[in-house]
Amino acid sequence: MRGNPRTYLGVAAAVCAAALLAWVTARTHPPARTHAPGKTGAVSPPPVHAGFDYQIGGPYTPPAGVRVVIRDHQASPAAGLYNVCYVNAFQAQSEAEKEWDADLLLRDSAGKVVYDDQWGEALLDLRTDAGRRRVAMKVNAWIDECAAKGFNAVEPDNYDSYTRSRGLLDAADAQAFITLLSGRAHADGLAIAQKNTAELAGSRRKNGLDFAVTEECGRYDECGTYADAFGDHVLDIEYSGDGMARACSRWGRRLSIVRRDLAVSPAGSGGHLRRTC
Structure with missing residues (x-):
């Protein structure tokens, strides 16, 4: 040479x-560990028919008998319990809207941002693969933080936001996005929940979803739909006495059910309400 x-x-x-x-x-x-959407062998959903508390309005000491707790991703998990990490995945929190790139907010034909009328939150634009991946970069970073903190699972909220999008988003957009999140959650060793959206429960395996978090499935007579898809791996939150009575009478021996005040206020604050079956 x-x-x-x-x-x-x-x-x-x-x-x-x-x-x-x-x-x-x-x-x-x-x-990172890899886990194909739809295969849940490497992750564990919450225990069934367990004492449950929904604490996304602020963390507090879980009451006696609670085994599963859901807290916001900015909080820390409760020691010794099964912890689910809440992230607002399909909409921008009203106080955090400016943290999103302007072109990732869903806009109508006039260029105006589309909002969830009940909560005043901007919907995220999930109409294209490129847009979904950009949104997922931010949400997946939260999922990584949940795993690093020691949470066991993640709850991506507002899966059903397409139903409030004035026809700009559809179920296919929502499912394409949730599979990006389920892939990341499973790679992080976290189970992932389907939040509400009963009409898509039958597709949960295809979308890589391990359990359900439902709001008022008793009130709206949807608990059976979720139980058919997820077995007894269902965490239900009711906000009314009538809904709670219906959920408990039919499903109280199978599912994890709690009644909370609509603001999910922390214990010790005004308006806090928590009841069980």
Whole structure:
């Protein structure tokens, strides 16, 4: 071989340095676990028919008998319990709308942002694969944080936002997006919930969803739809006395059911309400 010996030595040194860097990176940043959507063997859904509390309005000491708790992703999990991490995945929290790129907010033909009328939250634009992936980058970062904190599962809220999009989004958009989130959750070792959206419960395996978190399935007579799809892996929150009575009378021996005040206020604050079957 002809050439400058210093060149050969430099190349050899560079190769060695690259190999060392690769070894250090592998030790300090191991590859993420992979888990195909629809296969739930590597993750565990919440225990069935368990004491349950919904604490997304603010964390507090879980009452006696509670085994499953849902808290916002900014909170810490409750020690010794099964913890579900809440993220608002399909809409922008009203106080955090400016944290999203303007072109990721769903807009109508006049260029006006489309809002959820009940909560005043901007819907996220999930109409294209590129847009869905950009939104998923932010939401998946929250999912990673949930895993790092020690949560067991994640609850992406507003799966049904397409029904409030004035026809701009459809069920296919929602399902394409949720599969991006379920893939990341499973790679992080987290189970992932379907939130409400009874009409898509039958597609839960295709979309990689492990259990259901429902609001008022008793009031709207939807608990059976979720139980058919998810078995007894259903966490139900009721906000009215009538809904609670219906849920408990029919499903109280199978599902995890709690009644909360609509604002899900922390214990000790005004308006806090929590009841069980």
